[in-house]
Amino acid sequence: MKLLLYYVVLMAIRASARQQTINGAAEYKNNEVHSFSTNETVVPTLGMRRISLERNLQNFGKRREVRKLKILSSVRKTEKKKIEANSFSEGKQDIKDLCGKDIIVREGDSFTFSDTSLRGRRKSCRFTVKREGAISLSLKCSKFELGSCNKEYLQVRSIGTFCKKDAPTITTDKQKYRIKYRSTKESAKNKTGNVCTVFASKPLVGGSGDRPLCHNCGRSPKEGDSRIVGGKPAQPGHFVWLVYLKIWLYSYCAGSLITEKWILSAGHCMIVEARKITAILGLYDRTKEGVFESGIDKYIVHKDYIPGKVDSENDIALLKLEKSAPLNDYRIGTLCIGDKEDAETGDIVIIAGWGHLSSGGVSPNKLMEVNLKVISDLECAEKYKYQYNTTEKMICTYTPERDACQGDSGAPAVIQTKEGYWVAVGIVSFGRGCAFINYPGVNTRISTYKNWILDNTKQKEC
Template sequence: MKRESGLSFDPKKDEINGIPEEMEFLPASDQKKLEKRSPKETALLVGLILGAALLSLMIGLLVWHFHFRPDNTIKKMYNGYLTITNKQFTEDLEDFDSEAFKQLATTVEQTLLETYMGMDSVAPHYVRSTVTAFSEGSVIAYYWLECRVPPEGAAELDEAIRAVSPFSGKSRSGGTKSLRISDLVVDSADPRRVKPPKDHTCAFDLHAVGGEMNTFSSPGFPNEPYPANVWCQWVLRADPHHVIELNFVTFDLESVCHNDFVVVYDSLSPIEKREITQRCGLYPPTNAFKLMSSRNVMLVTLMTDDDENYPGFKAEFRQVPKQRQCSKILQGSGSFSSPYYPAYYPPRADCTWVLKVDPPNHIKVMFNVFLLQNPDENNVCKDYVEINNRRICGEQPPMVELSNGSEMTIKFRSDAAESCRGFSATFEPYDASKPCPEEFACRNGRCIALDLKCDAWNDCGDSSDEINCKCTSNQFRCGTGLCTSNQWLCDGVSDCGDKSDEANCECEAGEMRCANGKCIPEVQRCNLVNECGDNSDEEGCSNTDMTVPCSEHTYTCKDGTCIRKKNAMCDGTHQCPDGSDEHDCNCGIRPYKHSRIVGGMDAEVGEWPWQVSLHFQDKGSICGASVISTRWLVSAAHCFQDERTIRFSDHTTWTAYMGLHDQHKLDGAQKRRLKRIIRHENYNPQMFDNDIALLELDRPLSFTSVVQPICLPEAAHDFPIGKNTWITGWGMVHEDGGLATVLQKAEVRIIRRRNCNDLLSGTVTTRMLCAGYLSGGIDACQGDSGGPMSSVEENGKVFLAGIVSWGDGCARKNKPGVYTKVSKFREWIKGHTGL
């Protein structure tokens, strides 16, 4: 049987060249690929495949690293400036859109690029440099430097930027031009103060016009508050050889400088090393700060956060000729002061005065005002006056310096940063053998009346009038050898300076003795407040529960519970279980910030916003009062005591002025008539006991920056012996003198009632406070009656400690003033007013 297959072959078919004619071949292949591969070839093939895979993996990792992997570096911004010594400033360099600005900026940026990239410590982190402004001198270029650095390297980069000058006075090639660079100043920028260099929103370039006063203000002022989250800047320029005088005539920002603030720079770059001042809060117009630049440029910046926006500011500026020489030779007598006084002195001031008088006279220099920047944390003066080889800085009382001959050299230096009000001085010749004819010559050069020597009071200021004195029977000899009045013994204040007047003191009944000898009320022990000053009243206290049985010495909460802490009200700490000790605390606030003021005792506008001036008919201000709410005032009862022909008790004859500062400018105050007068029913006109009155206004007050209520103390509120308080008013400036026009202020010290009774014949009751200085010279006087005795607490709240009541004359020696003790009348006030 013949078997068939799928592939048949017929040997009878014709063959061509030995190959069957119908045989079909596939296309030819590479013969080497058809041969058997060697082991080396196989390994090579595998290697090629793995290499391609690794290459793909590396590419993927690189893509992930640069595009998807989180960046572990942080952006660091620096700002600064440099001087180009081989270029001259032209007016078109003020315009950042001009071709001249763009060309020079490009050249400077290229120079900065080449320089920083040539620094090993900076190059790995360098991103870019951006020029933002130019000014003259020859040309000063202001720029931002941006870097990116891992967080752990930020401090090292800061140090490298600050410590290394990349220019070293050499010429640098920048693009196609050569720049000669010097005076590099650069530092790390505060992140809050960084604005993108090319961002020109809310940016203004202003140039002073001749001698005119130019103005600018924050966005929206005065019609609406400044916007949230803004970074505004004002570039101020003056003509060559001039400087800028800047004065903030209105200034009202949020009181927390971390949130909203203005910074002024002696530069066009916001660099901390050239910061003149940083301000926030509210300043009165009488205390506006006037700032000076050292060159013809100044930068003002405003930064705000996202809430609590305020009215803002209005500023004036003008150009004034630059003082080319503040160093002088002065002959005979005269005066001198810090540059541009009373404006803030400019940064980088360098003055020398050589004072000369005819021999054999010596020179007496009297500094009437001295207000420089305080020394740093190492007690080194940054700004200072150098006199007699001694550097003096900070705030100093009026002082006298004497020369050792007929010539004297005085130097004044200020650094490149913050400035202050400066100083004013006079000088005159004096006979060294008779420095104070018919007066006592203090060692410090001051002259005082002869009867002030050995009066147990430091009238000279250096105690030289109290040295080698024989203490009287009414005086105590201190361990230092000085004498002090027996009235100051054991009052909690070290008048001797060595605490010897506070040693071995016997405390009165109900008091405890501190380890330092001070006596405090026993109820203040273990109340979590360091009344002793050495914490001995809080040592060994195991009971942390503040709740105690109620008494006249405890604070009563609204829920009826009582706590140990006597002065708990509005102290910023919740002590009551119901939190009532911190309720109704919108009082005792002074909205205005007050810079350091020297000279005289004029109060500033808004410094005592509860002060009231009471006018009777057409007689002007004859009494004072205090604002305690929108409708109520508190004053002294004796102000409303009728006389034979005058009815002071008639409420229709009185007008109250709130927010008043100057008696000649009544239009600036809130004016109200009285609805009724409530005198204390137990007022004793012979003893001035219970000398308190309430005044209801005919319509409510509006609380403003200059009208605010003072806090009323609770019955247990303690105003300790030795505490300094403030009295204010428009009364007589001295006994039998004229009335003050501008509100006056004086600081007085609370005196122990027992001691006060010894001085005032036993007429001081428990409802009175005694305060003043036994040396005299400081006191309330006629016309101040009814006004406040204000006590400033540690948290800044101000309480009405007393009401000006009576005294034996005004500012007499050993005759302190007497004040109604308001805490004794807290329930009486509440009963009539509901407050």
């Protein structure tokens, strides 16, 4: 009896549910929500889905508006605060106070920052330095030591990443520096901390309009009043055009980048096939990697150069890179081709290279530079009259106890023009020993070969 009663109640519930479904279907039909047959119980579900879809679309619109508001709010929160560099108090700024800010630097401005608060902690900080006016931005670190390069570094976007003891020394006329600093617990080992200074400096200038090839050639932060044999270590980033030429396994020379594809060097360095020569650009310390490395596609030695003849004229060569060099303001740049009037008797030229520190002596790992005085053709010929034949196609330099040496061959002798850019006036060629008394260094005079350079590079522009 109980079973029968349970069955009757169940059937009544089902009949009631079916009637509600039919009534709902009729109501939707009368309201022209949808057209369907009343004996299909699934139809009202379709109608409900449509209403649900419409509601979802409305809610989606609302959610989209809310999302827009959240994004706008987030943008406002992350907008960098602009600060004038001249508003900083004297002394070092804590790097954490610079995070997320735009710092405006104008002529005469400078500020120093340290990582005191972040040292020994796993933190990162980003800020931007922007220049205003006709200035260049310079960044130098007086104290700098970080841990492993993949965890700790100071990064200047599009210029380089600096770590360990590789301190940045940068000057650029880019509109801004984007700086990222990252530290870990390792940096706690550096008790003194890292101290860097950003300052406005003289604008970098390029070659004048009448200089061939690269119109932005000869750009460097180096001043022309600085002091290889009798030389001193050069500053990183000062000789951005200098190329280290690794010649097979046992020898090396130097050269200068004159376009993104061509290097100028000495003919007597071309003693092996081109495929056995590697050009390294942006190199400062030979124990470390350079910024860019390329094989040599081919080289061209002047047809009138006589191999094996020490005092041969026309000691000049062009090397074509297999890959174009990535020109930038800091590590790699081009050198201007000099005219005869750029270097006259009594002028001071600079030669930089990795050559021996004395005749037949050891070679330095770090780039060296030396200042040398240009002497007249007549004086040079007189000093060498019993040994070598020097001509007007050569330019000679002599300063007691200072000279280029073995390994400096092919390096440019450069001078800074009155306009501020650097030009190559000579190529290290030969001499008796290194810094021998009364024996000058002899260089190929580049101005004599300007047309030869242009004809063989087949370039009017960089």
